Amino acid sequence: MTSNLDREDHLAKLRTRRLPIPDAEVHEVLAELEDSGLLAEIEPLVAQVTGRCRKLTVRALLLGMCLAAARNSGTVTLTSVANLLFFALSDEAREQFGIPRYPDHARGFEAGYGVVRRLFHRLVKAVDPSPLPKNHRLDRDLVTRLLNKADPDEITRKRSLMLRIANLILAMSLRDAHILLEGRWNGSAALDATVIGTYAKGLSADSPVTASDPDAGWYVRTAKHKDPLVTDVPAQERVKKRLYGYDACLVVARDPDRDGAPLPDGSANPDVVPSLVVAFSLDKPSHRPAEVALEALQYVDPRYPRGYLAGDRLYPDQKPYKFQLPIRALGYQPVYDYAKDQLGVQAQFAGAELIEGNWYCPSMPQPLKDATKDLVNKKIDKQTWINRIQQRTTYLFMPKQRADAEGHRRMMCPAEANRTQCPLKPYTLGRGIHLPLIDPAPSPADSPPACTQRTITLPPEAGAQLWQPLQYGTAEWQRVYFRLRNAIEGMNGFGKDPLYEHLEPGGTRRIRGIAAQAILLAFQLAHANKRKLATWAGSIALHGDQPHRRPTRRRKTKPLGTWTPKGYLAKTTA
DSSP states (O other), rough: OHHHHHHHHHHHHSSOOOOOOOHHHHHHHHHHHHHHHHHHHHHHHHOSSSSSOOOOOOHHHHHHHHHHHHHHOOOOOOHHHHHHHHHTOOOOOHHTTTTTOOOOHHHHHHHHHHHHHHHHHHHHHOOOOOOOOOSSOOOOOOOHHHHHSSOHHHHHHHHHHHHHHHHHHGGGGOOOTTTHHHOOSSSSSEEEEEEEEEESSSOTOSBBOOOSTTTEEEEEEEEGSSSSOOOOOOSSSOEEEEEEEEEEEEEOOOOTOOOOOOOOOOOOOOTSOEEEEEEEEEESSTTTTHHHHHHHHHSSOOOSOEEEEEOOTTGGGSHHHHHHHOOOOOOTTEEEOOOOOGSEEEEEETEEETTEEEEEEESOOOOHHHHHHHHHHHHOOHHHHHHHHHHHHHGGOOEEOOOOOSOEEEOTTTTTTOBBBTSSSGGGGSSTTOBBBBBOOOOSSSHHHHHSSEEEEEOOTTTTTTSSSSSSTHHHHHHHHHHHHHHHOOOOOOHOOOTTTTTTGGGGGGSOOOHHHHHHHHHHHHHHHHHHHHHHHHTTOOOTTOSOOOOOOOOOBTTTTTTTTTEEOOOOOO
């Protein structure tokens, strides 16, 4: 017979064991916190001058959240924070942070949990840009009244605070990588909005009440999300994915000049830093995509340079004053792919024609202008398209000098650049039969300035929506665009791994509202960065020794220059 004492001993083993946290780990996290600027940012927001003395400091709360994220793959729950702070720290650490001692039983835990919960929700309230109550299904009319009553300036101020704090949390994961990024990253990045769920059941739009997380929205994906150059989309689309939550717009750093291939000995290349999330923003799915992307870009560390910026076809479809011109003002150079209705001649200025993002001579042969259109319409094959893209280079306008501070740039036509000969500029004739002879179309009107002047000045507004500096379709464009796009798609998959951060389901962030979701998501993204850096560092051979682990096997790729909008020309190579 088993005694009651033996049974109790057995049940005690089934309880969650709270292993003590080493003081060294606590001090390491504390050093990150002190260096992050979070304390100086948050403490004034939650300061109180009246009422009972607070039993937990901001420093202790953030310490607990950092420890919980490190021990739970980035997931932070207030129960785990309470467990760690009140029952896993050493007596010396608790005394250092002024954390009170509670008895290790149900009432003691509830008391500690209540202290953590109240302080966290005070922080969330201080930075919440939404005036809507959470955890209740609100009447739609009440929601309308609350939104109309809210102060737009106060909403903007709190949203800025929310994103600043969230990005400071994320920046803690880049602290040890800063030296590496300074010397091995040219500032290029990729943008993408990835959907994440929230811990609430979404309701239909015609429901008389909202979901218990009224700040979120529905993400709906159909087959139209596929590449429009490859797939003819039928009029009626089947819903392939539906999720109630938020869009997290991630900025992922990647240097497209480095291919990331393993060294001959099979170890990782120490000069190629892995793709990392350097900033992010959060909003409803498909809500203000241009503005949300700009918000994220403004939180990229100003110490880093600005390089190329790639995104999917959502971004060249935005209004230039909302996205394209502001990102150029920030120092980024856009790199785009185009949809069917954006092919061929896109804009004109002073006679020059913008064709798939680049300025060309207006007398460029029509088959070259329509190369991508003809490929999509199956009038030419893939190799012909590649040949025509290469032939376009002859007719490309070239920069005479660098853009000025306002973005104006002097450009010269291909005849002035000694690439062609043009009868409209007689001094360019007789340079040799190796240079093509332009055949301008006869026109009753005077020739445009691009054909009569030595240079033209292109303002930043000219063709701003679709302009890009790299010549579309060339090997250089493919290298930059696809390496940046692959980097962010890879990071999305990395962070959504169900074995680790599991970003997509809302169950890993069980507090409702955009402010709480942004803060909790920041810890998850920071953990993904740290995990990626640790994996990369472990696959590098140091001091002539074998690496701790084998680097990720490189995916089979296609040779540069063989991509076309209708698929690759060459077979896959290792």
